Amino acid sequence: MPESKIQQAPHKILAIPGPIEVTNEVLDAISQPPMSHVSPGFVKIFRECMDMTRQVLYTTTGMPFIIAGSGTLGWDEVSSNLVEPGEAALVVNTGYFGDGFSDCLRAYGASVDHVRAPLGDVVPSIEIEKALKKRKYKIIVVTHVDTSTGVLSDVKAVAKIARKVSPEILVIVDGVCSVASEEIRMDDWDIDVVLTASQKGLGTPPGLSILVASARAIKVFENRKVPVTSYYASWQKWLPIMRAYDSGSPAYFATPPVNMVYAYHASLKQITVGLEERFRAHQRASERIKAVAKQLGYTQIPKRPSIAANGMTAIYVPDGFAPKEIIPRLTEHGIVVAGGLHKEVKDKYIRIGHMGTSVVDERRGDVETIEKALKASVRK
Amino acid sequence: MPESKIQQAPHKILAIPGPIEVTNEVLDAISQPPMSHVSPGFVKIFRECMDMTRQVLYTTTGMPFIIAGSGTLGWDEVSSNLVEPGEAALVVNTGYFGDGFSDCLRAYGASVDHVRAPLGDVVPSIEIEKALKKRKYKIIVVTHVDTSTGVLSDVKAVAKIARKVSPEILVIVDGVCSVASEEIRMDDWDIDVVLTASQKGLGTPPGLSILVASARAIKVFENRKVPVTSYYASWQKWLPIMRAYDSGSPAYFATPPVNMVYAYHASLKQITVGLEERFRAHQRASERIKAVAKQLGYTQIPKRPSIAANGMTAIYVPDGFAPKEIIPRLTEHGIVVAGGLHKEVKDKYIRIGHMGTSVVDERRGDVETIEKALKASVRK
Numbered sequence: 001m002p003e004s005k006i007q008q009a010p011h012k013i014l015a016i017p018g019p020i021e022v023t024n025e026v027l028d029a030i031s032q033p034p035m036s037h038v039s040p041g042f043v044k045i046f047r048e049c050m051d052m053t054r055q056v057l058y059t060t061t062g063m064p065f066i067i068a069g070s071g072t073l074g075w076d077e078v079s080s081n082l083v084e085p086g087e088a089a090l091v092v093n094t095g096y097f098g099d100g101f102s103d104c105l106r107a108y109g110a111s112v113d114h115v116r117a118p119l120g121d122v123v124p125s126i127e128i129e130k131a132l133k134k135r136k137y138k139i140i141v142v143t144h145v146d147t148s149t150g151v152l153s154d155v156k157a158v159a160k161i162a163r164k165v166s167p168e169i170l171v172i173v174d175g176v177c178s179v180a181s182e183e184i185r186m187d188d189w190d191i192d193v194v195l196t197a198s199q200k201g202l203g204t205p206p207g208l209s210i211l212v213a214s215a216r217a218i219k220v221f222e223n224r225k226v227p228v229t230s231y232y233a234s235w236q237k238w239l240p241i242m243r244a245y246d247s248g249s250p251a252y253f254a255t256p257p258v259n260m261v262y263a264y265h266a267s268l269k270q271i272t273v274g275l276e277e278r279f280r281a282h283q284r285a286s287e288r289i290k291a292v293a294k295q296l297g298y299t300q301i302p303k304r305p306s307i308a309a310n311g312m313t314a315i316y317v318p319d320g321f322a323p324k325e326i327i328p329r330l331t332e333h334g335i336v337v338a339g340g341l342h343k344e345v346k347d348k349y350i351r352i353g354h355m356g357t358s359v360v361d362e363r364r365g366d367v368e369t370i371e372k373a374l375k376a377s378v379r380k
Numbered sequence: 381m382p383e384s385k386i387q388q389a390p391h392k393i394l395a396i397p398g399p400i401e402v403t404n405e406v407l408d409a410i411s412q413p414p415m416s417h418v419s420p421g422f423v424k425i426f427r428e429c430m431d432m433t434r435q436v437l438y439t440t441t442g443m444p445f446i447i448a449g450s451g452t453l454g455w456d457e458v459s460s461n462l463v464e465p466g467e468a469a470l471v472v473n474t475g476y477f478g479d480g481f482s483d484c485l486r487a488y489g490a491s492v493d494h495v496r497a498p499l500g501d502v503v504p505s506i507e508i509e510k511a512l513k514k515r516k517y518k519i520i521v522v523t524h525v526d527t528s529t530g531v532l533s534d535v536k537a538v539a540k541i542a543r544k545v546s547p548e549i550l551v552i553v554d555g556v557c558s559v560a561s562e563e564i565r566m567d568d569w570d571i572d573v574v575l576t577a578s579q580k581g582l583g584t585p586p587g588l589s590i591l592v593a594s595a596r597a598i599k600v601f602e603n604r605k606v607p608v609t610s611y612y613a614s615w616q617k618w619l620p621i622m623r624a625y626d627s628g629s630p631a632y633f634a635t636p637p638v639n640m641v642y643a644y645h646a647s648l649k650q651i652t653v654g655l656e657e658r659f660r661a662h663q664r665a666s667e668r669i670k671a672v673a674k675q676l677g678y679t680q681i682p683k684r685p686s687i688a689a690n691g692m693t694a695i696y697v698p699d700g701f702a703p704k705e706i707i708p709r710l711t712e713h714g715i716v717v718a719g720g721l722h723k724e725v726k727d728k729y730i731r732i733g734h735m736g737t738s739v740v741d742e743r744r745g746d747v748e749t750i751e752k753a754l755k756a757s758v759r760k
Contacts, residue, residue, distance in 0.1 A: 008413050019414040019638060030639060031411035033388050034399040034585045036716050068587045069448050069612065070634035076612045104611040199635060205414045207448045207587050207637030230610060231484040232449065232456045252721075254450035255579060257587030258399060259410060260640070336416050341632075 006031065012331060013366050016338040017147050017177055017312040017353035018200035021366065022267065026204060029266035030259050037258055038250035045265050046245045046256065052268035053210060056179060056202075056275065057194055059186035062212040063246075065238055066264070068257040069209035071176035073233060074195030075104040077211055078139070078172055080230035081221050082193070085109030087138040090131055092123050092158060095342050096148035101141055101174060108229050113137075119344055120301045122153050125161055132165040138220075139170040139192075144178035148341040149301045150314030150351065152182065156189045163190055170217055176200060179210075180271055181282045181311030181355045192217040198260065201282075201311055203267040203356035207260045270357075278360055282310040285359035285367045289313055289352065292371045296378050301342075301349060311355040316348050318378055323350050326377050333373035386411065392711060393746050396718040397527050397557055397692040397733035398580035401746065402647065406584060409646035410639050417638055418630035425645050426625045426636065432648035433590060436559060436582075436655065437574055439566035442592040443626075445618055446644070448637040449589035451556035453613060454575025455484040457591055458519070458552055460610035461601050462573070465489030467518040470511055472503050472538060475722050476528035477554060481521055488609050493517075499724055500681045502533050505541055512545040518600075519550040519572075524558035528721040529681045530694030530731065532562065536569045543570055550597055556580060559590070560651055561662045561691030561735045572597040578640065581662075581691055583647040583736035587640045650737075658740055662690040665739035665747045669693055669732065672751045676758050681722075681729060691735040696728050698758055703730050706757050713753035 006027045014021050035042050046066070053064045067073060083089055089105050091098050093116045102112045115131045117123045132140070140162045144155050159171045170192040175184060179194065180201030186194055192214040199206035213221075213235075221235055228234040237253045244251035271278060290300065290313055297318030302308035317326050323339050327350060330337050338353070340346040358366035386407045394401050415422050426446070433444045447453060463469055466489060471482050473496045482492045495511045497503045512520070520542045524535050539551045550572040555564060559574065560581030566574055572594040579586035593601070593615075601615050608614040617633045624631035651658060670680065670693055677698030682688035697706050703719050707730060710717050718733070720726040738746035 006411055011413050011415075014414060014416060016416050018635065019417070022414060027411040027413070031386055031407040033391050033407070034394060034402060034579070035391075036394060036396050036718070037399070037586070038718075039716065068450050068589075069453075070637070072634035073449075073612045076610065079611065107607065107609065107611040107614065197635065199414070205637065205639035206417070206635045207640050209448075228487065230456065231459065231487040232453045233612065234487065254452035255398065255577065255586045257450070257585065257640070259585035259643075260587050260637070263639075336419065338416070338418075 013335045013358065013369055015335040015352050015354065015358065015366070015370055017351050018197070018355070019206050020200060020203065020353055020356045021358045022203055022205060023270060023357045025266045025270065026263045030205065030263035032259065032262055034258050037256050038252065042258060043245055043248060043250050046261055047248060049261060049265050049268060050242070050246055052272050053212060055272050056268070057184055057186040057212055058188065059212060061215050062186055063218055063239070063242060065211045065213070065235070065242055066261065067209045067238065068207065068260065070206060071195065071197030071209060073209035074211045075101050076230055076233035077235065078193055078195065079105045079108040079110060080228055080233050081235045082170055082217060083108065083110045083138050084224055084226050085229065086111060088113065088135055090115065090137045090140045092128060092140065092142040092153065093117065094122060094143055094149065094151045094153060095119070095146040097143045097146050097174060097176070101143070117151070119342065120149060120151060120303045122151060122307050125157055128158060129161050129165060132162060137166065137169055139172050141172045141174065143174040144182060144184070145309040145311065147177040147312065150309045150312050151302045152307050152309045155184065155191065159189045159191050170220060177309065177311060180278065182309065183279050186212065186214070198264055201355045202264065203271065204260070204264045207257060208264055281360045282355065285354045286310040286313065288367060289354055289370055292374055296374060311353065313352045313354065314349055317350060321378065323347060326350060329377045330373045333376045334369050335373045393715045393738065393749055395715040395732050395734065395738065395746070395750055397731050398577070398735070399586050400580060400583065400733055400736045401738045402583055402585060403650060403737045405646045405650065406643050410585065410643035412639065412642055414638050417636050418632065422638060423625055423628060423630050426641055427628060429641060429645050429648060430622070430626055432652050433592060435652050436648070437564055437566040437592055438568065439592060441595050442566055443598055443619070443622060445591045445593070445615070445622055446641065447589045447618065448587065448640065450586060451575065451577030451589060453589035454591045455481050456610055456613035457615065458573055458575065459485045459488040459490060460608055460613050461615045462550055462597060463488065463490045463518050464604055464606050465609065466491060468493065468515055470495065470517045470520045472508060472520065472522040472533065473497065474502060474523055474529065474531045474533060475499070475526040477523045477526050477556070481523070481554060497531070499722065500529060500531060500683045502531060502687050505537055508538060509541050509545060512542060517546065517549055519552050521552045521554065523554040524562060524564070525689040525691065527557040527692065530689045530692050531682045532687050532689045535564065535571065539569050539571050550600060557689065557691060560658065562689065563659050566592065566594070578644055581735045582644065583651065584640070584644045587637060588644055661740045662735065665734045666690040666693065668747060669734055669750055672754055676754060691733065693732045693734065694729055697730060701758065703727060706730060709757045710753045713756045714749050715753045
């Protein structure tokens with residue numbers, strides 16, 4: 001790799017819940033000339049990405065699938081590889097992304113039931129347990145952080161209940177807005193699939209679908225009775241490829257996005273230096289931003305601090321203000337934030353992302369900039 | 381955009397049939413800090429990518445779909461949106477990629493027939509006509525350049541026969557290894573879908589699936605009877621998004637790969653400056669490389685010069701040599717080439733890519749380097 005280090009041009013801080021700010025090292029990596037996807041150099045980088053992805057999720061036995069796509073592609077992987085047409089899925093639904101995952105499951109023929117949380121809340125364990133006892137489910141799906149509301153579900157608890165009631169169930173965590181910003185201990189918590197994307201806690205531009213499957217999930221896949229009902233998302237195609245790269249050999253199904261993989265590698269190298277400190281940095285930044293917002297009259301969508309995400313903040317704007325005036329003011333003061341996404345309250349709230357280098361590298365001063373912009377946003 | 385221009389570190393020329401060498405401008409674009417996928421700045425870039433994609437294919441009415449993925453994802457789009465389970469597809473099969481597309485069609489429930497060319501040849505028009513008269517097909521699929529053999533099909537002629545026999549048929553061109561290195565006039569030739577990827581003639585790193593659908597194809601899609609059988613590849617999801625960006629507004633289904641889109645935009649700006657001259661540059665380079673190879677005792681896989689691709693060369697190594705000794709010699713002399721892929725002759729030939737900036741920017745001297753390396757490869 002050449003020694004030239006990219007210096008980013010001055011720009012407003014990207015403080016939406018993904019894509020996020022990335023480091024100079026990540027941009028330096030993404031701008032390397034493409035190399036052959038079957039070269040020893042690329043195989044090494046890809047293999048290290050697989051290993052570091054495992055580290056981030058505290059798993060030694062999980063099988064990573066790293067594919068050109070968005071987080072959504074992970075839904076297709078689960079729906080077409082792990083559920084056979086007619087089989088039942090239980091969705092622990094905390095909002096927009098629970099609805100989306102359900103649509104995807106149904107598109108591939110699953111029979112989907114929901115246990116729904118009210119807006120801003122999580123589903124009580126007792127309701128999940130009740131639902132699990134009523135019907136035999138192949139999988140249970142939970143969104144770790146619903147990016148539409150900033151609600152954080154207790155996936156460890158969900159996995160525990162599910163495993164207790166239904167030992168063979170596959171526990172699927174949609175970690176698109178949580179991986180590397182919230183702790184996930186895949187092996188200890190006995191989770192079967194964590195799926196995510198590159199552009200949030202993982203600090204890489206968007207363009208990679210990243211999924212890790214447990215040995216149990218792979219076994220269920222290998223024992224399925226009917227052929228996989230997708231092609232680009234099919235593990236029949238990808239599993240031999242991932243196994244080959246994992247053992248140090250190249251293999252070909254579809255051309256991997258080599259520059260995106262360089263970028264992901266560079267980011268993972270920075271992330272895996274200190275995971276626990278990284279989670280703490282997210283918690284500290286989140287507490288600071290949420291406290292300032294509260295002082296200013298903003299109200300959290302999540303109903304209690306214990307169910308609020310650490311990588312983002314979803315807040316109703318103060319009385320007398322509207323997102324459509326607040327958002328441009330925030331931009332004027334240096335930060336780009338996102339509008340509402342949950343259909344019930346779309347025009348009443350804003351979403352601020354605070355993940356990755358923005359909260360880990362204090363020299364950047366991004367958290368201070370977010371705080372200052374919030375203060376300016378409600379100044380008369 | 382900042383003025384800093386990336387200078388690529390010295391490296392061996394990537395002369396495989398994709399990914400290929402890219403320009404400094406493309407790497408400069410890909411290394412910009414990510415921006416919000418719903419910002420006006422990004423909407424403008426995405427919209428221009430759609431327009432320039434149309435230009436490359438000489439269509440004014442086609443609808444582009446630009447999605448994070450590989451070329452293979454285009455197969456899923458066709459198979460799950462345009463063919464309903466049980467409907468018939470005719471595959472004009474010239475090798476590895478015809479087999480792959482068929483697998484994909486079958487995964488989504490299509491009934492697939494083939495007309496097969498012998499290795500190194502195309503399917504005679506008369507056989508295609510005969511097949512079309514025997515059964516009513518929803519779509520006919522043809523691989524423009526089969527990357528496994530370098531065979532170039534006459535897609536204009538295939539479209540003409542298909543339309544004559546079966547006016548309502550959808551003509552699908554797999555242009556992964558041909559778009560921007562071979563002429564394709566989508567409107568004039570009455571082609572319904574061209575699908576491709578970013579990393580070949582389009583001169584961008586891999587990671588984008590690019591597909592353009594005719595108004596006829598969109599209408600067939602909109603009139604389908606059963607729901608689309610995929611999710612990430614579903615036009616039910618993507619068509620409203622693409623229409624929104626096309627009219628200058630953002631919309632959200634899955635996060636677009638913003639840095640990849642910057643890179644694609646930078647490459648399209650360079651490509652659309654002079655398309656016809658670009659095709660001629662590919663032809664000139666191809667003739668030169670093929671002539672040198674012939675002098676040295678290499679033999680083309682394509683049986684006649686008229687059916688050989690202009691963006692790549694697939695050649696049997698001379699008697700007394702093996703790819704496994706030739707390939708490292710070529711690397712030693714500065715070029716990275718690919719091994720065989722077609723199962724019948726996998727260990728007897730090599731593949732050289734000569735697309736994009738390597739053949740368009742003569743100052744690089746890449747064609748000369750390829751010629752010199754080929755000469756050195758058979759020196760005793």
